[in-house]
Amino acid sequence: MSKNNNRGRGEARESASRTNGTIRCAIYTRKSTDEGLEQEFNSLDAQRESAEAYIASQRHEGWVCIPDRFDDGGFTGGNMERPALKRLFAGIESGDIDCVVVYKVDRLSRSLLDFARMMELFDKHAVSFVSVTQQFNTTSSMGRLTLNILLSFAQFEREIISERTRDKMSAARRKGKWVGGMPVLGYDVDPKGGKLIVNEDEAAQVRGMYQLYLEHRAMIPVVQEIDRRGWQTKRWTTKKGQDRGGKPFSKSSLFRLLTNVIYTGKVDYKGTIYNGEHSEIVDIDLWQRVQDALRRNGSTGGKEVRNKYGALLKGLLYCAPCGTGMVHTYTAKDNGKRYRYYVCLNAQQRGWASCPTKSLNAHEIETAVVGHIRSIGRNEEIISATAAKVREESGKRMAELETEQRGHERELKRLHTGVQKLVGESFTAVSNGGAAMDQLADLQDRIRTIEQRMTAIREEVIAIQRETVDEGDMARALAVFDPVWESLSPREQTRIVRLLVERVGYDGRDGRVTVTFRSPGVKALCSEADIRNREVSA
Known part of the structure; x- marks a missing residue:
């Protein structure tokens, strides 16, 4: 811009x-x-x-x-x-x-x-x-x-510089070298040689987590015991001086730690395991026993599953007190009947005591949301207020994008300055493989990534400006929703809800439900309404 x-x-x-x-x-x-x-x-x-x-x-x-x-x-x-x-x-x-x-x-x-x-x-x-x-x-x-x-x-x-850098990093990986990235608990990075060195205090915690899992054979008890001991994820400071990590463990972060082959003194590159230059923290026998236990317990570490049972609010529902998503699950009774629920991810990963919402009957919340959308379509005042709220959300998003854009512009200026300082050194270093060449390639990759993001921001801003809704848009969209809802297939109902709704919040403390609408979805349903009206007229 x-x-x-x-x-x-x-x-x-x-x-x-x-x-x-x-x-x-x-x-x-x-x-x-x-x-x-x-x-x-x-x-x-x-x-x-x-x-x-x-x-x-x-x-x-x-x-x-x-x-x-x-x-x-x-x-x-x-x-x-x-x-x-x-x-x-x-x-x-x-x-x-x-x-x-x-x-x-x-x-x-x-x-x-x-x-x-x-x-x-x-x-x-x-x-x-x-x-x-x-x-x-x-x-x-x-x-x-x-x-x-x-x-x-x-x-x-x-592009040649970037390819050379990637080839060099691949060769370093195959030799078992640490090539950067997010540090892991148990190791520090040597500022001189860039190698991984064992942090003895953290290494003791890592070994303790492996032993705890073999003892409990379940994630939640281990996460709760880790919390009781005050152990947290790896804390480190970036080159910009920003603090990262140092957060309580969840099921997902614990799963990543328990399955990371780096703790055996090896590195994984594109599915192939190589001997690393760093020392092991967990012996291979203990590591393998933990992997066998994880496989027997069917742990997925929180990986996403398919929407097998047509959950209407899958990916849309979140727990308001915790600020985390609610995942769809079910229980099967002896009579073969399934009862569907949405469960707070925080409660699932850190125990029921950590969340006031815990779980929620899937049929009841889905029916409540559909009823809420229908009631809006029958009340002009609510339609007006809802359209105003949608415009307000769009305005907030526009402000966020403009702030992000300004930040990227400042970062690009800083990166270009870095390129200017390095480029002379890099051209003289081509023949001897100097470090400046690698740094220059890294800067160019970061510049390209930021420029791509800035292009995406501009496209999103244009889309928001084009998709701003008014009361008429909202009324036409809901006119499509209400009369035909019951005749739609479950897949079509899910499509309509995802078009119209951005997110649904549920507060287990007072049972309050909030629905946030999507401007693009409202516009899309408006188009469907217009097409339907033309077909009826014809």
Whole structure:
């Protein structure tokens, strides 16, 4: 969003300058060494003279040379840490420059990655770029074609760096090396060598959990005993100084710990086990006995199961006091009849005493939600209030997306700065496999991930703006829902509810049910209502 605004301002400046009949040209010159700069007429002067002559030849087009000099003597073209270059960027961003002229492209940069970044800046502010000796001019179609070719090579270069990094990490995994990621309880990461070293206090806790499971043969008693002892998940601090982990264990986190082969001194890479460089915490015999016990008990560690019995609110219902989802389950009686329930995930994983809601009859809550939706469709005041609430939720989501967008923009700026600092080092390190190359590839992957997320944010914002609902939308959607509900198949009923409802909250303390509607679903049902009405009219 901000990029489009910046581009708009840049085009406005370009339009204003061309309307005045002038194109303000800045000449950038560079020399890698200090040698000869003390001479009265040096290499920088020669570059500037050629550029001035070219600008003079375009005087009939309104080109004028601004008096400011942007000379970097004694600076490499392998990075962007150059004082005159930074002043040039500042002039571009302030709207004082319409065109940048250099003697040769490599005077501006010797790095395709840096050059691509510069072209993005130029394009954002509608600034043209000209290379005097190479007939490179982005004001012409041929110049823009050349630019696109160069940018394609830059993208290819970034992908090659990423592939090289992934190959290196795969090779390291096969050799049993620790290649980063979320630390696990029982080990610390050596800040010097990056290897895993045993944390004896935490290792004793890990071994204790394995023994507890063999003793109880069930997850809930072990989780409760771990809570009583005050043991928590791995706590660590990120490079940004943020604290992570240090939370109570649940069934899922305990299952992951009990099934992690890393505790036997090995590493798992794509399903293949390799000997690791780190020491074991749990001997292989104890680890295998725990795996056998888990298989006999049929533990899934909380993995998702199919919606086998057509639970209407599966994935929509959550426990309001705990803030966690409620999962669908059932009990079978001797007569073969099944009784369906929704169970609070917190209660299921940490024991019944941890939740005031615990379990809920599935048929009763599903009937209550359907009845609630029907009652809304019969009352205009409720329809109006519900539509207003839906708009309010959409507004909250818009605000969240805008906040996230601003955060990503700041992070992108920081990452681009990191790329600029590393790129010079990385190009010299290609031949000897330097660490800077790996760091650069990591930065490029993170940049690509953030840019993809920003694109998704923009698409979601457009969708929300397009799907904003009013009272008429809500009335038409509910008009589809009420009359035909009983005639729908269970699968079709589930589809309609998922279209219309975003989430259902239940509070076991007072039996209160809250239903949150989805704007896109309301719009979709409106379309169905319109189609139905046209069919009836025909």
